[in-house]
Amino acid sequence: MQFQRVHVIGGGGSGKTTLARRLASDTGLPLYELDTGVVLDPQEPSWIAEGVFLWEIEPVLDRADVIVWMDLPRRAAFRRMVTRHIKLTFLRRNPHPGFRKMLRFVWGQREYYTAPAREPTGPTDWDALTRALTAELLGPRRAKVVHLRTPRAVRRWLTSGIHAIR
DSSP states (O other), X not given: OOOSEEEEEESTTSSHHHHHHHHHHHHOOOEEEGGGTOOXXXXXXXXXXXXXXXXXXXXXXXXXXXXXXXXXXXXXXXXXXXXXXXXXXXXXXXXXXXXXXXXXXXXXXXXXXXXXXXXXXXXXXXXXXXXXXXXXXXXXXXXXXXXXXXXXXXXXXXXXXXXOOO
């Protein structure tokens, strides 16, 4: 199945940006990295969007042909966060330098996996970004969700032909 609108969602360190960039490169579709403040008009005919944000994301989820949920285990996401921080620090391109900042960020991300679902009060309600709310929002759209739970599942999905859903 050919798709024109893809949304990649998941917690910090799950690989959203990496996967979305790969999909954009492979398909030639425009990429919208929502975590950087880029605004996407879901009515655009084709796009790949990625981000963790759940505030007013329903129009994007509804319009997407496929939603890729990067739902990797906490240990894999934490390892990726630390590795990315160290790599960017050595390259002198880390926008958030400092070991303590990295530890606070990683420690704060544990809430994504454990906190219950609740409606966000606004776009900067970081505590509402939870796995539980993501699952709740994706539930009614499950027919178009590709739920990837391991790095191996991500690789397998990519190599199976990115136009194949499920």
